[in-house]
Amino acid sequence: MLATKQKVFRRFWYPVMPKAHLAGGKPVPFRLMGWDIVLWQAKDGPAAIADQCPHRGAKLSLGFLDHEVPDGPALACPYHGWAFGADGRCRKVPQAHEPLRGMKGGAKRHHAAERYGWIWVALEDPIAPIPDIPEAALPGFRQIDEFHEEWAVPGLRLMENSFDMAHLSYVHAESFGILAEPRPAPVEIEHKPWGFVMRGEAPVTNKGVSKELLKTDAERTLRVIEGRWFLPFMRASRIDYPTGLTHVLVTAATPIDDRRSMICQWVYRNDTEADAPAEKVIAFDRQVTNEDRLILESSSWDVPLSMSEELHMPSDKPGIEMRRRLAALLAEHGEEEARLPREE
Ligand code: FES
Ligand SMILES: [Fe+2]
The missing domain is CATH 2.102.10.10 (Rieske [2Fe-2S] iron-sulphur domain)
Known part of the structure; x- marks a missing residue:
């Protein structure tokens, strides 16, 4: 597309x-x-x-x-x-x-x-409002602006990555993923007019600065995830930790052109600067984000909406639902999916 x-x-x-x-x-x-x-x-x-x-x-x-x-x-x-x-x-x-x-x-x-x-x-009369992020208005939450930078990645690749529970063990093995536990727990998806909500859980390790940011001595913890995907290229992923910490990672892959996106990322957290300095929060998310970036910038970028061109596994469900919703949106507006010219 x-x-x-x-x-x-x-x-x-x-x-x-x-x-x-x-x-x-x-x-x-x-x-x-x-x-x-x-x-x-x-x-x-x-x-x-x-x-x-x-x-x-x-x-x-x-x-x-x-x-x-x-x-x-x-x-x-x-x-x-x-x-x-x-x-x-x-x-x-x-x-x-x-x-x-x-x-x-x-x-x-x-x-x-x-x-x-x-x-x-x-660019033209909007058909959906600016996504609502309730945590932005909740008392006790602070906002940390993280990234505003151009990536050679189309929005759909970044969005499916953000909801792909299977990549954590591999791509994020250095930061929080558990390589020895590659099989992710199933997730549930609830469709909304503006996209969907994915609910799931992911065990992770607390490496590096994580223990400090999470205020824990435990070697591992459980992320309870509520990932909200907003058509077409934005997500707000809420993660609740057993310690009571909640953070909401907001990422937009604003399309610059067919291949490049302006990555806009900010986060809401219900802790304080004394608990977790913004600088360290950003440094950890920088490491994680760079791990994704390396893979995504080197992946194919004309992402097909049809199911037949790439292979899939059960944990790809969120990305598959994105393809279906995007295809339905195009159909609803009388559009065909545009692709690069292909050689036979
Ligand atoms: S005012 Fe003449 S080109 Fe803009
Ligand atoms: Fe990732």
């Missing part, structure tokens, strides 16, 4: 960058599903429009914020200074005595919002 070719994916919200990236008062470019867009902090919140000036095609992200436009700041083009509002319409033509009368059109406008400390964009 080629994400940029599936038009319905333009109608979902994706986190693109931490909100701090817009705080500097400059426009910031981003490539979302192959579309070059530019973001800035407008009067009423973040704004996102096509990163191409409708006058002579200059990159608006090389421009500046014009605070003299009423209700600004508007985004000014670096070439001739035309300025555009959050709706993409031209608000100022410095060469004219007044904005050009009767000028139609403008830069294409996208939906932008801020939530969880991140800037979110939907």
Whole structure:
């Protein structure tokens, strides 16, 4: 499946960058599903429009914020200074005595919002809200922002990996997996309009800094997992430990193009900085994430939705359900699955 070719994916919200990236008062470019867009902090919140000036095609992200436009700041083009509002319409033509009368059109406008400390964009009218993460609003939980980085991995590969209980023993043998126990416990899946919830358990070892982060001396522990998958490329995986610690790992694989994703990851934990310093939490998750990255970046990336092209085993159920749901979503919107051209 080629994400940029599936038009319905333009109608979902994706986190693109931490909100701090817009705080500097400059426009910031981003490539979302192959579309070059530019973001800035407008009067009423973040704004996102096509990163191409409708006058002579200059990159608006090389421009500046014009605070003299009423209700600004508007985004000014670096070439001739035309300025555009959050709706993409031209608000100022410095060469004219007044904005050009009767000028139609403008830069294409996208939906932008801020939530969880991140800037979110939907290229076209969204068909689903920004995913709800209840723990974000629960007292006693803190948020730690972890990663914002580009991987050469398509969203579906990362999503199926995040729900793949069989890879823990192998890919994460150095960090928490148990190589001698490769057979994962079965999981249950409950379908939701927005994706599914997977419930399961995984025994893990407490290696390295884990004992400190989990506040335990035990050599192993049990993760009780409630993994929420949000169509198409986001998950929030809640893990409850016997010690009472809960952490919720939020990961979005925001599609940059067919092969690459912007990995946006943050975590909620019901402990304190004194219990587990954010720096150590991030360092441990960095190790784990890099273990996945090595495998995923070297895996084939035009992931088939059909069941016949790759082989499967029972523990692949979450990834299989993702393929079914994505195929159903495409069918519902009258789309065929797009694939790379194949040689016979
Ligand atoms: S190209 Fe942007 S104002 Fe002329
Ligand atoms: Fe993993």
